[in-house]
Amino acid sequence: MQRRHFFTGAALSTAAVAVASVSRGALAALPEPVIMRGAATAPPLAPTTGRPYRPVVTLNGWTAPWRMKDGVKEFHLVAEPVVREIAPGMRATLWGYNGQSPGPTIEVVEGDRVRVFVTNKLPEHTTIHWHGQRLPNGMDGVGGMTQPQIPVGKTFVYEFVARRPGTFMYHPHADEMTQMAMGMMGLWVTHPKAPHPLIAEVDRDFCFLLNAYDIEPGASTPKVNTMLDFNLWTWNSRAFPGIDSLNVRLGDRVRLRVGNLTMTNHPIHLHGHEFEITGSDGGPWPMAARCPEVTVDVAVGQMRQLEFVADEVGDWALHCHKSHHTMNAMGHTVPTMIGVDHQGLVRKIQKLIPDYMVMGERGMADMGEMEMPLPDNTLPMMTGTGPFGAQEMGGMFTTLKVRRDQAPGDYRDPGWFTHPAGTQAFEWTGALPAESRQSGQAPAPAGPPALNVKKPDSGHKH
Numbered sequence: 001m002q003r004r005h006f007f008t009g010a011a012l013s014t015a016a017v018a019v020a021s022v023s024r025g026a027l028a029a030l031p032e033p034v035i036m037r038g039a040a041t042a043p044p045l046a047p048t049t050g051r052p053y054r055p056v057v058t059l060n061g062w063t064a065p066w067r068m069k070d071g072v073k074e075f076h077l078v079a080e081p082v083v084r085e086i087a088p089g090m091r092a093t094l095w096g097y098n099g100q101s102p103g104p105t106i107e108v109v110e111g112d113r114v115r116v117f118v119t120n121k122l123p124e125h126t127t128i129h130w131h132g133q134r135l136p137n138g139m140d141g142v143g144g145m146t147q148p149q150i151p152v153g154k155t156f157v158y159e160f161v162a163r164r165p166g167t168f169m170y171h172p173h174a175d176e177m178t179q180m181a182m183g184m185m186g187l188w189v190t191h192p193k194a195p196h197p198l199i200a201e202v203d204r205d206f207c208f209l210l211n212a213y214d215i216e217p218g219a220s221t222p223k224v225n226t227m228l229d230f231n232l233w234t235w236n237s238r239a240f241p242g243i244d245s246l247n248v249r250l251g252d253r254v255r256l257r258v259g260n261l262t263m264t265n266h267p268i269h270l271h272g273h274e275f276e277i278t279g280s281d282g283g284p285w286p287m288a289a290r291c292p293e294v295t296v297d298v299a300v301g302q303m304r305q306l307e308f309v310a311d312e313v314g315d316w317a318l319h320c321h322k323s324h325h326t327m328n329a330m331g332h333t334v335p336t337m338i339g340v341d342h343q344g345l346v347r348k349i350q351k352l353i354p355d356y357m358v359m360g361e362r363g364m365a366d367m368g369e370m371e372m373p374l375p376d377n378t379l380p381m382m383t384g385t386g387p388f389g390a391q392e393m394g395g396m397f398t399t400l401k402v403r404r405d406q407a408p409g410d411y412r413d414p415g416w417f418t419h420p421a422g423t424q425a426f427e428w429t430g431a432l433p434a435e436s437r438q439s440g441q442a443p444a445p446a447g448p449p450a451l452n453v454k455k456p457d458s459g460h461k462h
């Protein structure tokens with residue numbers, strides 16, 4: 001973490017204020033912004049001032065430090081271009097806050113008065129909208145409607161009371177398509193001020209945003225006009241194998257807070273456990289609305305809060321269930337070659353083009369192991385290595401690691417799970433019985449079905 005001083009006394013006098021009711025005296029001593037350079041998951045930030053709570057862990061992210069000033073929690077966000085490592089081997093040129101995309105998570109307590117200074121170091125104007133919050137209309141951050149946009153180089157102040165507990169998001173409401181496609185977003189968690197009948201105490205509390213980028217292999221800046229055809233599906237602007245695992249102790253009650261700021265829905269699926277949806281950005285859900293699930297669809301602009309007891313040891317996959325969202329750039333538009341016999345043809349082409357190769361005639365799994373040369377600065381479409389070989393994943397995929405000996409409060413990766421003897425799928429090496437058929441069923445034809453294919457020279461005319 002680095003600290004940077006953006007403001008000299010001279011610059012302060014030109015700082016703008018969003019709303020006249022905000023104390024101008026506050027500007028006499030702006031809290032210095034804290035900048036994050038890395039993409040590691042920061043340990044939870046325990047509160048040292050204000051009311052106590054169990055802090056969240058932001059996956060591959062961090063919580064913004066604050067300053068208590070006359071009973072007000074003060075934060076300083078700097079909207080600026082950032083370099084984000086999407087996964088080892090790929091860096092993206094994004095826009096974000098305080099050195100990273102997403103920006104830092106803001107954590108406060110229900111009833112806290114919060115003051116957020118927002119300095120615009122982007123090449124264009126911006127605002128921040130506080131998604132899901134109850135607040136005065138003039139603090140809602142809709143550029144042109146509830147406030148003038150924050151000009152380049154200026155600082156605005158947002159101030160309101162965090163009125164209800166829950167998980168919220170923040171993002172620009174100014175040139176939104178561009179600024180969100182460039183990575184400008186963050187999470188906001190308001191903890192309850194007292195034990196709440198619908199908000200459980202948990203042992204581990206993780207949060208992340210679903211986001212997506214369209215970055216051409218070899219490039220580093222997202223194509224901001226892409227509407228649906230993204231090629232990098234990310235959690236907190238990280239793609240597998242760059243997403244940290246969620247490491248918990250056996251028996252822990254675990255909460256996941258998942259917000260979606262992409263252009264499509266994501267069915268988030270957990271292996272080995274059932275969870276309940278305990279709340280959304282609308283607030284905690286009544287007990288009667290909760291039921292066991294293993295997949296929850298998080299629609300665009302929604303937050304879903306999942307809770308479960310991690311009572312099965314092991315390495316459990318946690319991923320988006322759209323199979324194209326668990327792969328990285330390249331491959332989405334490759335023609336299907338399954339069953340096409342290229343024998344002979346490849347050898348002929350290789351006489352002309354020695355490096356020529358065919359993808360996918362036996363399925364795509366070979367791609368996970370293939371050391372194919374890639375353009376600089378992109379990620380293989382299927383990648384990752386587990387203890388038993390290629391994981392053949394990408395995008396929105398990570399692992400929940402449940403361990404008996406993970407110490408309370410320890411979020412470090414315990415490594416791969418060791419399966420007790422007799423608890424793992426194994427190869428059958430005995431004899432295989434002949435296939436049996438139900439009576440009356442016709443025998444399966446040998447080989448693929450005959451196709452009546454017109455040859456290109458068969459007289460086809462337009």
Ligand SMILES: [Cu+2]
Nearest residue numbers: 266320322325
């Ligand atoms: Cu998805």
